[in-house]
Amino acid sequence: MKQNLFLPSGYRLEFWAAGDGFLRINIDGKTVWQIPSFAIHPEFFKYHHREACEVTIVTNAPDAVLWAYGYQPQTVNETGITVFEFSDRGILQRTGAEIENWLRSDPDRPALHFSPIRHWMNDPVGLCKIGDTWHMFYQFHPSGSGWGPMHWGHATSRDLVNWLHMPVFLHPEQNLWRLGATGGAFSGNAFRDRDGSLMFFYTERLPAYDLFKGYREIQKLARPDRRMIKAEGIVTVLEQRPDGVEHDFRDPKVWWDDAANAYRMVLGASMEGDPAVLLFGSGDGLEWQYLRPLYRAPVNFRQEGARAVECPDFFRLEDKWVLVMGFVGHVEPRTRRHNLLYALIGEFVDDCFVPDTPELQLLDFGTDYYAMQSVESDGRQIAFAWLFNWEYRKPEGSSYSGEMSLPRVLSLSEDRKRLRMLPAMEVDEHLVADLIVEDKSGTFSLPKGPIEIRLSGALEGSKLVATQGGELAFEVSVADGILSIRLAQDDGSIQYVAELGCGKDLRLFHDRGIVEIFADGGSVCGTRRGYANIEPDHLDISSSASAQVLERYSK
Known part of the structure; x- marks a missing residue:
């Protein structure tokens, strides 16, 4: 494959590659940069x-390029990255709206929820707002759609709904693929001093060789460059x-504590076998x-x-302090749900x-709302979480x-006993x-989307x-x-239920297999991610409550 491209001064091309082959960049027939041979990892x-000037990119193995993009540092915050897709036919480039139209052409991709252009994404990290721009970072594996060595992906938004894809922000300390190991840049928070x-x-x-024991985790501090493109x-x-x-010792949340006149950090951990949150x-x-x-945590969690604890979030909300945490590996005995997310309110x-x-x-x-991270901005506590189905894979x-x-947006209930969550x-x-x-x-016909x-x-x-097509997509009921909620793939072995009491309001969003429910003013929330019958065409409503159905899409 050979292709000529015009590149402006200062342009950056970044990519991940593996396999047999080479890649070189020529100017006027002379090689100015090359990879003589890709590695097997x-x-x-x-x-x-x-x-x-114009350059010529030459490679005999376009399929070896796993993920590639380019950008100009001076303008990337306005334009986002340009995705480079290598193939035998050449290099196809997409930027901005072209990327969004390309993603929307995928009938299986949710339209209202952020997802990476390619490959694996999990926990939101480093959530912050700078001026009028929101920055969302996320754990990202740039060389495949399965979990692997972690990096920090990056996206920005002016409205929390429409996102611009940015260069990878943070890389692991070393090449873990070369070692045949996992690990890398895990979760953390943004802190403004x-x-x-x-x-x-x-x-x-x-470098880790077992997902459940024997690994080492350390805490690091990174600062952004002047353009918020790379960690340095x-x-x-x-x-x-x-x-x-022992080994679980991760996911810092840092703040300045006025009462102590010092910095404070919480970390998720396990202490003598009990899930715990540690204070530093x-x-x-x-x-x-x-x-x-x-x-x-009480001893029953270890027994179950x-x-x-993963991804602890600890923050002041109104005149209370709130602790949010996930218990990785936990299975609730009564319902058989996995890895639930819990909150405590106190002093x-x-x-x-x-x-x-x-x-x-x-x-x-x-259960599919996990690793939540929140940040305070302009008097609101805004949160995102990773949507992941622990029972079924994509x-x-x-x-x-x-x-x-x-x-x-997070708030306290009127009696200040519960944390509420509602769409921002x-x-x-x-x-x-x-x-x-x-x-x-x-019974009503539904539009696509x-x-x-x-x-x-x-x-x-x-x-x-x-x-x-007459087959179940989702069922939500109050009895x-x-x-409770049930998706097409559920076989009844796990019960997805919550006590609602006398709640008198419910909002449900369905977006190509994602269901997000907000009931009783946001005091009861439920999130599921399914992969079967994700484009329902009929809806049956049976309720004495007043019902509305709305088609939702980006402006």
Whole structure:
């Protein structure tokens, strides 16, 4: 394959490749950059073009290029990356709207939920807002649609709904593919210091050869370059684990604590086998000391398979402190649900978190809303989570894996006993809502694409059944005060249920296999990700509540 391209001065080409073959870049017939031979394992390459001119890219193995993009640093924040697709026919380039139209042409890809252009994505990380721009980073595997050595992908948005794809922001410390190992740049948060400087704290999992034991995790600090394109100035800030902590020691959340006049960090861990959240302190953000466990799970969690706490989020909300955490490996005995997300509300005084009640709030009863991260901005606590089905995997052949939830705003219930989650106002401001059904039950034809269902009034006895070609897509019902959801692939061995009580409102978004439910003012939420019958064509509504059905799509 040989192709001529004009590249402006300063242009960057970045790609991952593996396999037999070579790639070189020529100017006026002379080679100015080359890879004489690709390795058998994936490797990262970057080319910096110095002079505006035409180049010739030559390779005898276009299929060896696993993921490639280009950008000009001076303009990438306005245009995003240009995707380079290598094939025997040449290099196809797409930028901005061309990328979005290309992604929307995939009938299996959700339209309202963020997903990577290609390959594997999981936890949201480093969520922050700079000026008018939201930055969402995410764990990303750039060489395949399965989980692998972790990097930080990056996307930006002005409205939390429409996203611009950016260059990979953060790379592992070393090439883990070369070692036959996993690990890399795991989860962490964005922290703005008192002087306004922005930094990212994150976990680096060093080369790992077992997913369940024997690995080493350390905490690092990175600063963004002046254009928010790449991480730089990376330093290790915490290596030593407290006594009783083996290998799970990750996912920092850092803040400045006025009461302590010092920095504070929480980390997810396992302490003597119990899932735990650990509290650390620092006077300068670089040297950290272990203070105490912030939270240690009751023994039943360990007995029920929980290995550790992951992705703890700890933040002040109104006059309370909220702790959100996932228990990886946990299986709830009664319902058989996996890896549930929980919240506690309480007080944080003298570095001690005292929950108002020891009872954990189940934050999302559907299990597929995981690794939630939130950030405070302009008086709101905004959250995203990774949507992942722990029981079923995406069908073979998909070019990507992983989606993010809709943006949610967090608040406390009126009695201040529960954490509530509702779609951020940007969802209604920037997604069109065309009315299909109003104020009635019955059976209705559905358009192709995302829909929203709203119920207002007494929910007891309500049932929503969506089908595709007569086969179940999803069913949501309220019976005896219990809200439940069932998807096409469910065989009944797991119960996705929540106590609703006398809730009188429900919003449901369906987006090509993603179901997000918000009931009782957001006090009860449920999220599922399915892969069968993801384009329902009929909806049956049976409810004494007032019902609306809306078609939702981007403006």
